[in-house]
Amino acid sequence: MAAEMAPRVLPLPRQQSFGPPTVPNPFVHPGRLGAGDKLRSVLQGIILLPLRATCITFILLLAWLFASIAMFCQRGRGSVPLKGWRRRMIRTTLSGLTRTAFFIMGFQVKVKGKVASLPEAPIFVAAPHSSFFDAIVCALTGMPSIVSRAENLSTPVFGTILSSLQPVAVSRQDPDSRKNTVAEITKRALSRGQWPQILIFPEGTCTNRSCLITFKQGAFVSRVPVQPVLLRYPNKLDTVTWTWQGYSFKVLCLLTMCQLFTRVEVEFLPVHVPTEEEKNDPILFAYRVRQTMATALNVPVTDHTFEDCRLMISAGQLTLPMEAGLVEFTKISKKLNLKWKHVREQLDTFAAIASASKGGRIGIEEFADYLKLPVTDVLKELFLLFDRNGDGTIDFREYVIGLSILCNPANTEETIQMAFKLFDMDDDGTITEKEFASIIQSALGLPELDVSVLFKEIDADETGKLSYDEFKNFALKHPEYASLFTTYLDLQRHQVDLSDEQDSESLKGKHSPVRSTTLVSEITPTARNKVCPEGNEEDSSSTSDKKDD
Numbered sequence: 001m002a003a004e005m006a007p008r009v010l011p012l013p014r015q016q017s018f019g020p021p022t023v024p025n026p027f028v029h030p031g032r033l034g035a036g037d038k039l040r041s042v043l044q045g046i047i048l049l050p051l052r053a054t055c056i057t058f059i060l061l062l063a064w065l066f067a068s069i070a071m072f073c074q075r076g077r078g079s080v081p082l083k084g085w086r087r088r089m090i091r092t093t094l095s096g097l098t099r100t101a102f103f104i105m106g107f108q109v110k111v112k113g114k115v116a117s118l119p120e121a122p123i124f125v126a127a128p129h130s131s132f133f134d135a136i137v138c139a140l141t142g143m144p145s146i147v148s149r150a151e152n153l154s155t156p157v158f159g160t161i162l163s164s165l166q167p168v169a170v171s172r173q174d175p176d177s178r179k180n181t182v183a184e185i186t187k188r189a190l191s192r193g194q195w196p197q198i199l200i201f202p203e204g205t206c207t208n209r210s211c212l213i214t215f216k217q218g219a220f221v222s223r224v225p226v227q228p229v230l231l232r233y234p235n236k237l238d239t240v241t242w243t244w245q246g247y248s249f250k251v252l253c254l255l256t257m258c259q260l261f262t263r264v265e266v267e268f269l270p271v272h273v274p275t276e277e278e279k280n281d282p283i284l285f286a287y288r289v290r291q292t293m294a295t296a297l298n299v300p301v302t303d304h305t306f307e308d309c310r311l312m313i314s315a316g317q318l319t320l321p322m323e324a325g326l327v328e329f330t331k332i333s334k335k336l337n338l339k340w341k342h343v344r345e346q347l348d349t350f351a352a353i354a355s356a357s358k359g360g361r362i363g364i365e366e367f368a369d370y371l372k373l374p375v376t377d378v379l380k381e382l383f384l385l386f387d388r389n390g391d392g393t394i395d396f397r398e399y400v401i402g403l404s405i406l407c408n409p410a411n412t413e414e415t416i417q418m419a420f421k422l423f424d425m426d427d428d429g430t431i432t433e434k435e436f437a438s439i440i441q442s443a444l445g446l447p448e449l450d451v452s453v454l455f456k457e458i459d460a461d462e463t464g465k466l467s468y469d470e471f472k473n474f475a476l477k478h479p480e481y482a483s484l485f486t487t488y489l490d491l492q493r494h495q496v497d498l499s500d501e502q503d504s505e506s507l508k509g510k511h512s513p514v515r516s517t518t519l520v521s522e523i524t525p526t527a528r529n530k531v532c533p534e535g536n537e538e539d540s541s542s543t544s545d546k547k548d549d
Contacts, residue, residue: 105257121224231266240262364392
């Protein structure tokens with residue numbers, strides 16, 4: 001249970017845009033079958049499964065045959081669009097066979113709205129993407145091109161069928177793959193009917209349909225009209241949702257084919273024609289289309305992306321709860337200018353701190369142990385700066401934001417130099433363990449505190465003295481200490497201001513002089529003269545470089 005925290009002495013404004021997402025984890029589907037559902041599935045599957053599997057295999061072979069004929073002797077595969085009888089064969093035969101396959105599997109498809117023609121909307125954007133069964137949209141839209149991994153094209157039977165749709169291939173080995181994919185989508189969308197329409201799932205990964213996550217920009221860079229397509233699965237028993245945590249591909253296929261029927265609703269919304277503003281800003285274009293779809297679905301939007309999935313998997317590998325890695329990467333990375341690799345490294349540090357706690361969160365005790373310091377007023381203030389929702393713990397999202405907003409800006413060369421001068425009491429260019437202990441004990445108000453472990457960790461060359469380079473290197477690797485230092489200075493100034501106000505009120509009331517209020521922690525005269533010189537409070541305020549987030 002987290003330690004109860006006192007309210008902050010120094011208020012810090014909070015930006016609402018950094019608030020936690022409406023849906024904590026859209027990548028998990030924990031639903032499990034009850035005993036009755038399992039028994040029903042087994043009894044129905046005894047009859048349905050072999051019949052359906054046989055029919056689906058036959059349809060798949062037929063589709064492969066027609067795809068092979070359409071692609072026979074086709075020049076420039078993938079670089080030249082299919083035309084004439086080849087394209088008509090794909091549209092009619094594969095579309096009909098796909099519809100038949102879904103019918104045999106027990107899907108009851110309900111269609112709303114009108115499918116836009118190629119001149120009206122060269123691109124379809126479908127969401128929420130929650131299952132491989134979302135492929136039903138292909139059959140309903142005349143087998144458009146899709147975006148697929150290049151590896152899928154080499155799969156036996158299925159690869160031939162996929163190739164006949166002339167997909168936009170994405171290669172994981174190609175470092176320029178993302179740029180090339182966007183360029184290919186744009187080229188096809190602007191081809192004036194030369195290429196077929198393109199179906200894109202802009203979320204880029206599967207979710208549990210509880211929200212719409214961030215749309216990738218690929219479908220919106222070409223500045224052409226798009227038709228939003230909504231997918232719903234209004235079933236009492238959900239056997240279609242395929243997420244990062246939940247049933248596997250094979251299990252979902254078996255369960256679905258063991259059901260008497262599975263309902264799916266596909267709704268085609270009016271074509272969204274981009275305004276001039278949206279044409280010049282793909283992010284705005286994607287945002288407005290997503291808002292339109294979310295409103296029609298009556299679900300919230302979040303800023304999760306596929307990168308959150310990668311962090312979630314990494315969190316699981318670090319023995320953290322998988323949802324601990326979800327930070328809404330798009331929002332965090334843009335606002336704080338962070339790269340995925342940097343956030344991944346921070347996850348390692350967070351896991352090391354939170355390893356002793358349960359639930360993947362850092363309490364005040366774990367925070368103090370990591371800093372090798374006791375729980376004091378100054379440490380509590382720093383902890384509360386990280387603890388954005390005030391629940392007495394720090395999750396990974398709060399940790400990333402705290403490091404970026406509170407610690408890294410405070411960890412400047414100027415702050416490090418000032419801290420070094422504060423510790424170097426005899427101005428000889430080095431810090432002894434006695435000098436180090438004197439300031440730490442004074443700052444934290446604990447004269448008996450043993451800081452030898454922390455000192456030895458900083459003393460890389462084991463000389464018993466800290467050079468400026470050693471001090472700086474440790475500070476850069478552990479930015480939490482910079483924020484701890486500036487928090488301490490802010491508390492000192494806060495107490496000085498209170499003392500000045502009390503002294504002023506005493507003089508105004510013609511009372512005898514009163515003793516100044518004791519500072520949060522008594523500090524040596526030498527340290528005070530270096531950091532907060534008398535009569536220069538205004539200048540010293542610049543030493544704290546915390547950003548008001």
